[in-house]
Structures are given as C-alpha cells and as structure tokens.
Amino acid sequence: MKILIIGSGGREHAIAWKVSQNPSIEKVYCAPGNGGTALENKCENIPLSKIDELVNFALREKIDLTIVGPEIFLCEGIVDEFKNNGLKIFGPSKAAAKLEGSKSFAKDFMKKYGVKTPGYEVFDEAKKAINYLENCDYPVVIKADGLASGKGVVIANNKKEAEDTINAFILDDIFKGSGKTVVIEEFLQGVEASILSITDGESIIPFISAKDHKKIFDGEKGPNTGGMGVIAPNPYCTEEVLEKFKKEIMEPTLKGIKEENLDFTGIIFFGLMINQKGVYLLEYNMRMGDPETQAVLPLMKSDLVDLIEEALDKKLNGFNIEWKDLxxxxxxxxxxxxxxxxxxxxxxxxxxxxxxxxxxxxxxxxxxxxxxxxxxxxxxxxxxxxxxxxxxxxxxxxxxxxxxxxxxxxxxxxxxxxxxxx
Known part of the structure; x- marks a missing residue:
C-alpha cells in the first residue's frame, strides 16, 4: 500500500511513524511534511500544498489511502474533491468539517441535539456584543467563530478585557475574517480533557483520554498556544466521567451526525470540561489533535491503518481498539x-x-x-x-x-x- 499524509506538523510525523509500522505499507508520502517525516522509515516528503495538486499526485501515484492532518484542508473540502475523483480518503466532508470550522454552527448543533455544553450567544456586530457584556458574569469566554490555529479563545476576567477582545476580533480583524463573528460563552471552572475518537458515521469509538496544557507558562499562565504538552490517559477521566461523556455528549453527537446526513468517516476530537456539575463539551475538532496525537498514538497497540480501513468500510461497530497499559x-x-x-x-x-x-x-x-x-x-x-x-x-x-x-x-x-x- 501507498499512503499520503497531508500536513507538516508533529501530528503528521506521529501519524507517519505509526502507519509506517504496518508491514503492508510500502511507501508513505508526506505533503509537505517536515524534517522528522523526511527521516522517518518508509517516508518521503513531497512539496505539495494545494488541493488540486494533491488530487493529481494521488491519481498519478495510485495512492491507496490519504490521511488529512490539518483542519484547514478539511474545511476547504479536500475530502469531497478526493472522493469525486474516486480516491480513498479519511476525514469529514466539507459540511461535517463545519463543526470545527464554525464555532457558532457547532454550538447550535450541540443545542439542537442535546449535547451538554456551556450557555452561549453569537454576535457579528461589536456594538451588540459589547452591550451583551453588561449583564455577563465574569470571567467570560470569547471565541472567534472560525479557525484561528488554537489561539482564538480568550478568557476575559472583566468587562474591559472582554471589550478589548471583541474589538480586536471583530473591528481590528486580527484573525483575518475568522473572528468577525464571535461566540460569547459561559465560563466553567474545572479540568479540561481531550478525547479523540473515530467514527464511520454509524458508530463512534473513543480513544484513550488525554489532558492538554495550552498556556505558554508553568502553572497554566500566559497566552494560549497550540499546545505545550499532553499526558494520557487523563487521570481526571474516571469511569463515571467517561460514562457521562458517552451518554450526554458522544451519543447525542452521533445522533446529530446521522440526522443531519453529514458524510463523515474520520476523527472527532471532543474538548471537554469536567467539574462538579458534570461533563461539558467545549468544542469539536474534526481531526486528530496536536499535540494529543503525539501522546496517544504511542499508546495504541492496534494498527492504525487497519482501524482506518475498518472505518472506511463502515465496520467499526464492535471493533476493539487495544491500548498499552502504560x-x-x-x-x-x-x-x-x-x-x-x-x-x-x-x-x-x-x-x-x-x-x-x-x-x-x-x-x-x-x-x-x-x-x-x-x-x-x-x-x-x-x-x-x-x-x-x-x-x-x-x-x-x-x-x-x-x-x-x-x-x-x-x-x-x-x-x-x-x-x-x-
């Protein structure tokens, strides 16, 4: 088999490292890859980053399976393009990727299907958003609606911070369009958890839990980053927490995917908040997390390629993912x-x-x-x-x-x- 992995980060290196362990894999192409994938077993970097170039490459080289790392490609509809050309690809359609690409769309989806999530309001006018801040309890969470490389979430401790954030997102347009609409969300105190999962559109199987550390400085201080480290499994994800997650978040999400007819065979990343009131969903990512993937995949005993192929064949129901007891x-x-x-x-x-x-x-x-x-x-x-x-x-x-x-x-x-x- 020949595999194509799209992306250039640590997540893509981890995926390449894991899939190359499958004995049936002859070649792993990484587009564009990085210095790690250039040195990884069976891997070769290719300098391609446009969807049409990647489609043409996959057709020419008779690629057996493509795995998409970054969210931007998914939101631009790469899965739809590959499928239209008869190519096998692992990831959500453009319509399903909107669950990550638009936080307001995702929150409305959660509300519609009874997924437990913090209260929120959506605004695309700075004046209306600032007026709403008058009656908020602080801290309050302000999120850019679109993709912002993990940096589009601000916890504002007072009205001044909240106003400055609204102005920066909507008026100053610091995220080049992604923050022109904002979600203002209830702040929940607690412990965050990340649960990657795999779905074939009919079933969802959660991976082992993880805990991300987003802030730049020790003690969870300073601005948000794309991720400064991860542990797995997450010690706060007890059996009780995981049962609540499945019943109140995972199962309603699957119901919504089915009822909305979202074409989806891929990864769902559930970003959770755990506190005394229960387990809440903060956000969806429709791909593997970074750096969660780098912590979780080394614990997976099962073969990743076999798992993906089962999902693409709609055979996940009853599949048992094996994990190392480490x-x-x-x-x-x-x-x-x-x-x-x-x-x-x-x-x-x-x-x-x-x-x-x-x-x-x-x-x-x-x-x-x-x-x-x-x-x-x-x-x-x-x-x-x-x-x-x-x-x-x-x-x-x-x-x-x-x-x-x-x-x-x-x-x-x-x-x-x-x-x-x-």
Missing amino acids: SSCCVTLVSDGYPGEYKTGFPINIEECENKECKNNEVKNFIAGAVLKDDGLVTSGGRVLNVTSLGESLQEAREKVYSNINKVNFQGAYYRKDIGDV
Missing part, C-alpha cells in the same frame, strides 16, 4: 517568543540517546516546526518538536521526558517544566 507524557519545545513573534533558522542538535528506553521506542522525538537542511534539522516554526515518553506510571513517563529533553538543543529553546504535574 502512561504517556509529551512535552513541546518551542521557539523563544512563541506564541508571539519568534526567529527561525537555528540548527537543532539532538544527542544520540543510549538509554534502554530510547532503544525500546519508549522515548520518541516527533518533529513539528523544523526542516531538513544539509542533512541537519533547522527550526522553521513556533512549536519545534515534541518529546514523548511512555512509562508504567505517569510519574515514570514524566521522569523519562524530562531526563531526555536536555538532549535536544537549539538557540532560544523553551519548554514548560510542569507538564503532567497534576
């Missing part, structure tokens, strides 16, 4: 200045790891914002790479990460010291 910890190294302005082009030095856990694949560096230049890795993005470790316990996984992370060096490298310190 914990995972993933820490992201970022460029100095991220998530604001940062410089790139710095050489990355990764010391050869002689530890037993490295040789047993219990420690893995998933490359994100780095490219291969003159046989060496060079920084090219804000989130540069993820160090992921497995352990018999979360504490052991954390210790492995932080004992190996100093083997990776580049100018201005920064990482949080408290990932997994729950």
